[in-house]
Structure formats: C-alpha cells, structure tokens
Amino acid sequence: MTSPAVLSVENLSLDLSTGRQKKRLVRNVSFQIREREVMGLIGESGCGKSLTCLALMGLLPAAIRQTEGRVFFNGRVLDTLEATEQRSLRGRKIAMVLQNPMSCFDNIFTIRHHFRETLVAHGAQPDRDVEAAAVKALAEVGFDDPESVLGLYPFQMSGGMLQRVMVALAVMMEVSLLIADEPTTDLDVVAQARVLDLLTRICGEHGLALLLVTHDLSVIARMADDVAVMRGGAIVESGTVTDIFHSAGHPYTQAILKAHMSLYESRLERLLMQSIKN
Numbered sequence: 001m002t003s004p005a006v007l008s009v010e011n012l013s014l015d016l017s018t019g020r021q022k023k024r025l026v027r028n029v030s031f032q033i034r035e036r037e038v039m040g041l042i043g044e045s046g047c048g049k050s051l052t053c054l055a056l057m058g059l060l061p062a063a064i065r066q067t068e069g070r071v072f073f074n075g076r077v078l079d080t081l082e083a084t085e086q087r088s089l090r091g092r093k094i095a096m097v098l099q100n101p102m103s104c105f106d107n108i109f110t111i112r113h114h115f116r117e118t119l120v121a122h123g124a125q126p127d128r129d130v131e132a133a134a135v136k137a138l139a140e141v142g143f144d145d146p147e148s149v150l151g152l153y154p155f156q157m158s159g160g161m162l163q164r165v166m167v168a169l170a171v172m173m174e175v176s177l178l179i180a181d182e183p184t185t186d187l188d189v190v191a192q193a194r195v196l197d198l199l200t201r202i203c204g205e206h207g208l209a210l211l212l213v214t215h216d217l218s219v220i221a222r223m224a225d226d227v228a229v230m231r232g233g234a235i236v237e238s239g240t241v242t243d244i245f246h247s248a249g250h251p252y253t254q255a256i257l258k259a260h261m262s263l264y265e266s267r268l269e270r271l272l273m274q275s276i277k278n
C-alpha cells in the first residue's frame with residue numbers, strides 16, 4: 001500500500017508583477033511527495049526551483065505571487081487556511097535548509113535565542129524547557145558539545161554548522177517535510193558528504209519526507225526516490241530516479257545526463273574507483 005502524500009502541488013504558477021514588468025516565472029508545476037520519500041528537483045539555473053520551494057514555505061518575494069494552482073499539506077489546502085494557521089504550519093511542520101544558511105539567522109542573537117524564538121513563534125511557552133530540547137536536537141545532528149553551540153552567535157559558525165543547526169531546529173519542531181534547496185552548493189566535499197549523510201539519517205530516523213533541490217545528479221542518484229526535471233519554469237519530465245536515469249524521454253534531461261557523464265566519468269573517477277577496490 002502506498003503511503004499518503006505529505007505534500008501535493010497542483011498546477012502551481014508564480015507570476016512576477018512590478019510596475020513595468022509582468023512575467024510568468026513558474027508554470028503549472030505539479031508533483032507529490034509521500035511520507036519518507038525523497039523527491040529530487042533538478043534543472044537549469046533560473047528555471048524556478050527556488051521560487052517553487054519559497055512558494056511552498058509561503059516566503060515568496062513581494063513582487064512574486066502564486067496566481068494559479070493549489071498546495072496541499074497532509075490533505076489540507078494551504079491557501080485556504082487562515083494566515084496565522086498557515087504561518088504556524090509552515091515552520092512547525094515544514095522546514096527549509098538553504099544553501100546560504102546565514103540568511104536565516106540574525107547575527108546579533110545567539111543560537112539559544114534562535115531556538116527559543118522558533119518555539120515561541122509556533123505557540124510553545126517561553127518557559128518550556130527550551131534548553132533541553134535544543135541540546136537534544138543539536139546532539140542528534142552531530143554536535144559534540146551542544147551546550148556550547150547554544151552560546152555561539154551565527155557569525156562564529158561555518159555554513160556547514162549553521163545548516164546542521166537548521167536541521168536541528170527542524171528535528172526539534174518534529175516537522176514532517178524538509179525542503180533542502182541546494183544544501184551542498186557552498187560547502188567543501190567533506191562538508192557536502194556530512195550534510196547529505198545527516199539529511200539521509202535524520203529523514204530516515206524521523207520518517208520525514210524530503211524535497212531536495214540540487215544541480216548534482218550524483219546526489220539525486222544516491223538519495224532520491226523520484227525526480228522532477230524543470231526547465232523554463234515548468235516540469236518537463238518526472239518519474240522514479242531509476243526510470244528517468246535509465247531512459248530519459250525529454251531532450252533536456254538527456255542533455256544533462258550526458259553532460260554529467262562527460263564531466264564525471266573521468267580519469268579521476270576511474271582512479272578513485274581503482275583505489276577503493278585496491
């Protein structure tokens with residue numbers, strides 16, 4: 001029996017509207033993510049991946065609006081919920097990990113303050129045992145000394161550490177859906193592997209669904225169950241990773257798979273494979 005959809009996006013369209021400019025940036029995007037499923041979203045730069053994620057979080061820039069379509073979260077239409085209920089749901093049940101996590105933190109407040117504010121923003125009592133919940137979540141995402149992390153300011157932490165704090169906030173809030181928008185882009189390879197391992201482990205242990213945006217097809221091959229390919233604001237092809245990678249139907253998907261092979265099926269990869277075998 002297939003598990004129910006945590007997120008269901010139906011014909012989502014997003015339009016830019018400024019004084020002079022009107023433009024459709026995302027058109028008729030539809031996909032579903034089920035419990036415990038990892039869905040990859042790939043596509044060329046500027047095709048609308050991040051805007052799609054921001055729309056799901058209710059965080060679109062002021063000039064961009066959702067003009068068509070509906071988003072269901074656990075069977076409930078997000079748009080028809082009261083504004084406060086929507087805000088509460090997004091953040092309490094849906095969390096996002098960004099490529100540039102610094103933009104999500106305020107440098108003048110400690111990590112402790114961010115944990116406290118997140119809980120309070122979603123209706124918890126400020127005197128609840130924030131400290132214990134935060135320490136537990138920070139330990140879960142691999143911090144050896146979580147108590148001391150609570151006293152740090154964001155500017156004292158690396159991008160990889162702040163991403164782990166974002167995942168810890170999601171763990172503490174017990175979200176059901178995590179959206180990771182290019183979580184490895186700004187990291188060195190060791191930190192990349194650490195973040196991907198962390199996402200895999202946390203999603204597995206907590207039964208989260210994951211929407212993973214990346215340009216890296218190896219990451220999709222390794223982590224995702226399904227994949228949707230975007231181009232020019234629309235999804236041109238979607239299906240299981242096995243189906244799409246084995247027999248891509250759309251010329252754009254075929255082109256990116258071919259480009260990936262020519263880039264990475266390289267001498268370096270062969271040498272690495274040999275050294276692993278030896």
Ligand SMILES: Nc1ncnc2c1ncn2[C@@H]1O[C@H](COP(=O)(O)OP(=O)(O)OP(=O)(O)O)[C@@H](O)[C@H]1O
Nearest residue numbers: 016025043044045046047048049050051052061063
């Ligand atoms: N605040 C904004 N105002 C106007 N246009 C915007 C804004 N944000 C994004 N866009 C435009 O919307 C389109 C989609 O942008 P988006 O950031 O979603 O692309 P993307 O697929 O995530 O790209 P990348 O892979 O490079 O991150 C682009 O043409 C971009 O220029």
